[in-house]
Amino acid sequence: MYEKKITSMHLDVLKEIGNIGAAHAATALSTLLNKKIDMRVPKVEMVSFDDMMDLAGGAENVVAGIYLRIEGEVTGSMFFVLPIEQANRFIRRLIQDDSFDFQTGAVSEMGASAMQELGNILSGSYLSALSDFTRMKIYPTVPALSIDMVGAIISFGLVEVSHISDYVIVIDTAINEEDVPNSESVKGHFFLLPDPESFEAIFQALGVQ
Amino acid sequence: MLGQGQVVKVGIADMNIAKTPNTIRTSGLGSCVGVVLYDERSKIAGMIHVMLPDSSLGRSESINIAKFADTGIPAMIEQLKLEGIQPFKLRAKIAGGAQMFQFSSGRDTMRIGPRNVEAVKEYLKKFSIPIVSEDTGGSSGRTIEFNPATGMLNIRTVNQGVRDI
Numbered sequence: 001m002y003e004k005k006i007t008s009m010h011l012d013v014l015k016e017i018g019n020i021g022a023a024h025a026a027t028a029l030s031t032l033l034n035k036k037i038d039m040r041v042p043k044v045e046m047v048s049f050d051d052m053m054d055l056a057g058g059a060e061n062v063v064a065g066i067y068l069r070i071e072g073e074v075t076g077s078m079f080f081v082l083p084i085e086q087a088n089r090f091i092r093r094l095i096q097d098d099s100f101d102f103q104t105g106a107v108s109e110m111g112a113s114a115m116q117e118l119g120n121i122l123s124g125s126y127l128s129a130l131s132d133f134t135r136m137k138i139y140p141t142v143p144a145l146s147i148d149m150v151g152a153i154i155s156f157g158l159v160e161v162s163h164i165s166d167y168v169i170v171i172d173t174a175i176n177e178e179d180v181p182n183s184e185s186v187k188g189h190f191f192l193l194p195d196p197e198s199f200e201a202i203f204q205a206l207g208v209q
Numbered sequence: 210m211l212g213q214g215q216v217v218k219v220g221i222a223d224m225n226i227a228k229t230p231n232t233i234r235t236s237g238l239g240s241c242v243g244v245v246l247y248d249e250r251s252k253i254a255g256m257i258h259v260m261l262p263d264s265s266l267g268r269s270e271s272i273n274i275a276k277f278a279d280t281g282i283p284a285m286i287e288q289l290k291l292e293g294i295q296p297f298k299l300r301a302k303i304a305g306g307a308q309m310f311q312f313s314s315g316r317d318t319m320r321i322g323p324r325n326v327e328a329v330k331e332y333l334k335k336f337s338i339p340i341v342s343e344d345t346g347g348s349s350g351r352t353i354e355f356n357p358a359t360g361m362l363n364i365r366t367v368n369q370g371v372r373d374i
Binding site: 048049050053058059060062067144146147148149150151152153154155156158159162163164166 | 220221222223236237238239240241260261266267273276307309310311321348349350351352367368
């Protein structure tokens with residue numbers, strides 16, 4: 001099983017990937033919103049599926065989730081997950097409409113499309129940084145948006161891994177707005193879940209045995 | 210509700226049993242399917258959180274039987290037998306199998322929700338367990354809780370409210 005071959009050096013390499021990718025994405029976000037965005041030191045962990053949900057605030061936590069598949073020399077799933085209040089703040093700022101709310105029944109098309117575009121830009125900057133760093137070809141699919149329980153959203157990205165294992169290696173970078181009080185529940189996350197077959201390719205590209 | 214009981218939790222690719230006055234629940238079902246097998250008279254219920262349709266899709270040496278429809282359902286039937294419930298008394302309620310995201314690409318993984326539902330139905334049929342009610346498909350996540358005392362399955366969604374089936 002793939003989880004046995006991963007050493008702490010491998011985890012450090014993956015951490016660096018999270019660092020580089022998320023730093024670019026956070027910069028893009030900060031520029032878009034004209035606002036300071038804090039990025040945490042990435043966590044790389046091998047977790048059970050249930051623990052994965054806890055990382056994202058618990059399976060029932062309602063979020064705005066952007067999901068995309070990664071194709072190319074590395075394959076995997078990527079999520080950009082924002083607590084609803086944070087997503088609301090970002091979109092209100094972007095479309096300059098203070099009444100926008102993801103939790104009202106009919107979300108305006110403008111707001112939903114802004115959120116999708118936000119996901120597009122951020123995942124694009126994350127992945128292009130990753131591609132530059134590893135010199136591997138990476139093609140993201142068009143991101144899809146869902147406002148729902150985080151468990152329902154993320155379990156979708158676990159399907160590939162679940163064929164092979166009951167554990168997943170997650171590269172998790174939390175982001176936070178500087179002027180908003182810090183708490184576990186208001187953090188946004190980038191989750192990168194490479195498919196099990198892709199780790200070998202990543203390590204090889206970076207010259208790690 | 211005089212809910213004096215406790216809530217038995219079922220994780221992802223997990224299964225468990227609850228007896229009245231306890232209830233049993235699983236949270237955040239997306240493409241996964243929650244399968245409840247219960248006996249109305251003895252007020253015992255088992256719940257499986259199915260993630261994949263078939264264990265032949267598994268590529269690891271050891272498999273987690275609760276993860277697949279084809280292994281989870283018979284395993285739960287066996288567990289309920291140990292509780293003294295004859296398989297012919299069992300009834301089923303199922304929920305989940307949503308398609309959380311719409312993609313144009315035809316990858317099989319993208320259709321995992323509907324495939325899980327089909328597989329669950331196939332295996333319930335194989336063991337002659339009637340499905341009393343279901344809430345499957347759509348594009349919403351679900352949290353479900355079954356009460357063995359009443360035989361009702363409570364389904365909570367973010368966008369479509371709460372209902373009992």
